[in-house]
Amino acid sequence: MRISKGALLVVIAFTAPLIVELRTVLAWVNVELTVLESAVLGIGLIGVLLVWALWPQSQNNATESAETE
């Protein structure tokens, strides 16, 4: 776990407005997404977040961060 469960939940919640409005922003650059596509995109994004959060940190990285502390 890179972040606490609570923080993860909140981060996932933060993606909601991004996903909702991403479609509008993309429409300005003429990328039209359907509802389904943006939903899939959203689920994908959340999946990436979960993987990022749950992936065990490499030993190297952990020591590095320990040093900077």
Place this chain on the structure above:
Amino acid sequence: MSQTADEKARSETPEHDREIGHDEFDPIGTLTLIGIYFLILVFLWFFMYFVEFLGNDPTVVGGTLVFAATGERLR
């Protein structure tokens, strides 16, 4: 979310790592965050006024303020 060295894994943060007094506390993080907010506000304001609002023609025109400023009704 960027991967910087000081972003470290902490599933459980201890209540108090240290005591930070008034003089040693520089809220640089707050400044960063609120600076971003400021930029968003400025961008959105211009977007709302000049794109959404003025692009939403027709608009009510030809009024007293203009009359006072220019002496004639704008056409």
Place this chain on the structure above:
Amino acid sequence: MNIHTYEKLWLVAAMVLIVGFIATITYGSVALGITMVGDQQETVEPTELNDERFSDPRVAQVGENEYEAYVTAQMFSFQPDPIEVPEDSEVTFYVTSRDVIHSFSLVGTNVNTMVIPGEVAEMTVEFDEPEEYGVVCNEYCGPNHHNMEGMVHVVPEEEFDLTELDAEAPDEVETGDDIDVTATVENRLLDPLETTVALEIGNETFSEDVTIDGGETYETTFAIDSTQLGEGDHDWAVTVGDHTDSSTVTVVDELEDDADGETNENTDEDADGDENGTEDETGTDATENDASGGDDE
């Protein structure tokens, strides 16, 4: 009182933001001429809107490409509906309410005002292209609020006129008498109107070419021999440009001596939507008055 440098910085930024907002709005008002609905208009009596503007809500021409639209809002409709104006015109709306607070809002535009009984909202608007705008009431005004809607039609120059047509004829005539069909044509434009007044009755058509000056009313009567039509019901229609007024006349052998005020009028279905609203209002009033008068006698 010590304030952190960063917070001072933010204080300055916040002030810049606020002043910037006010400056933008002022720019819109002064440079772009965007005007707020204000207090330019005198107050009116909402329950008796009988001044020349609101007794007959309509569009009037006041100058070249300049029009005024007198609009009333009441539960749960707007008058006139639709409001028809030409393209490339400057239209000043005068909107008031007969009962509660409404709004008059052109969907998809910045034309939007509250409509408050006793007050007249004045808004000057420039219309370019022909377009149809929906009008909503966006202030809650009663249980049917959601059904209150209207239209503003911005029509091509050549399709636009401000002709008012009213044709009248008796309901019944006796064989042998003339049927007098009287057509009243009002040209509410400033320019003269060249047109043809045509009456169609039975299989026959009578017509007259006329030129009506701006703001003038022209009245003409067609006298038709009822014998030629024969006994029975005959539909008639008077046409001027796109406007039609029609009804039915019955030719009878002998006229019964009974003037029934109520059946006399309003059998005509108005084909012209433009007139529908105003006609209805005044028409019903008139019949009600007639009816009550008859009761008294």
Place this chain on the structure above:
Amino acid sequence: MTNTYIESFPAEAKVVRAAFYSSFLALAIGGLFGIVQTLHRTGYYRFMDSADYYTVLTAHGVLLAITFTIFFLVGVFTWAVTTSLDRPVEDIRFTWVWYGLMVVGTVLTAIPIFAGFTDSEMSASVLFTFYAPLQGHPLFYFGLVLFVVGTWLAGADWFRSWWAWKQEHPDERIPLPTFMVLTTTLMWYIATLGVAAAILLFLLPWSLGLVESVNPLLTRTLFWFFGHPVVYFWLMPAYMMWYIMLPKISGGKLFSDPLARVVFVLFLILSVPTGIHHQYLDPGIAEGFKFIAMTNTMFLLLPSLLTAFTVVASMEHGARQRGGTGYLGWLKALPWRDPVFAGMALAGLMFAAAGFSGMINAGMNINYLVHNTFWVVGHFHLTVGTAVALTFMAVTYWFLPQVTGKELWSRSVALGQVVLWFVGMTFMSNAMHRGGLLGIPRRTAEPQYEGFEFEAAVGSVGELDAQIALGGALLTLSLVLFFANVIGTALNSRSDDLPANEYADTLSGPSDAPLVLDNLKLWTAIAIVLVIFAYSFPLLSIIERGGLFGPELTELPVSIGPGLEYLSTTTVSTVTTAGETAIAIIAGVGS
């Protein structure tokens, strides 16, 4: 040995608890009506007549915007005054009197509103704004008056505590929470003069048939004299929580006590002379007056923007004390698992977004774009519906143990609840804002028209409806979880292991604040002068134009039923049957 509020102030804890429960009851009914409206408006499920929608809407508005918020507020303020002055109220009987008055006022107001669902001749489907000539039953106005009088007495109670405290501590600075309570109360006193005048001088006599008519623009202006500051009345307890609870829960201290005082003083002097910005599109008010109202409103952004900095800096202080580092990395060190923190932080974030849509609303001519559209509904569901409501729900998780002495039923459910509210509101209010830009009106049962359609640039109106319905469903689920937690906690047994009743320390304390900040008389005087500047000329002009009692009008009680026939004053029998319902409700609240 814990040191909870209920142990320190057992009698006060009872009142605070009663106020909270009353507030939650209003939240439950109002929330239920919320989902009913959502489904009706979006067309997903319509089980009632569209005319009844407006009765539902009236109840939703009054119960949530007035009852829920203000009952919670009086609870929090009573807690704040007693805790920060460390003294009980002067006379607990008086405290119960104002609480009782507020309950009776609410019930009397609710009776005619709910009668709108029945065949009774009584009704008050006039919405939260009760614009004349729509006319509610006299009981509706009378109840509102009683409710407001109850809040006035509550204010007197807090002032009384402060005066008594001052006798014993003549040279001390007013503790920050009490300072916040007092400035907010003063603002409320000034603001409610408008609605009191509107109701007592015009609407109530008119609904009783004592005067012939009213001036609709005048009563409307008086309503907004009150209607804008009431927004700050809801918001101030939330601000208080952000200032005095959030830093502590973040593990830090309040960044600046003096600036917090400045903020509350600014709210006291600037909240009231801004109401005309709700009337930018009203005929009968000169453009100049509207411009003045706009300038005041824009400067009212200042205290909110200052709050944003101070509150975030206090959170950052906490995060850094907990080991957070970096420009933004410190955000990870915040206690996101704590529902009290997460709820308030998310509420604050939503308020930042609401701030933006509020800036648009405050702009004078840009108001043509959004006035009375769905945008406005989106805006206040972010402010009162999230910044305030979510903060209240989050601090409830801290307050409930304090006033009941019982441990919170479930912290995980609580965390899920606040996050769910955030997500639900994101969907709902986002779609509302966008719908508003398409011109979709607010306050309508069926935003579908025969002659035209709303055109969306991206997506479609149907998708917006779907977002709103989804958001509404999530919000309802969130409410269910909230009530489960409240009830679960109430059923818990007493616990000895609860946090003490404390609020945040300050980094820069009250001694840094200039003494003049505590001069309440001065600020009140300035506030009154500003109100006179902003309002006397518009009011005089309105009266001069339309007369004090306005033109001849047809009263229009909005009877919800087949017709719109004029229904005059109601019979005694309906009052008594409704009265029985009222007693049942009071009994329910009191228990």
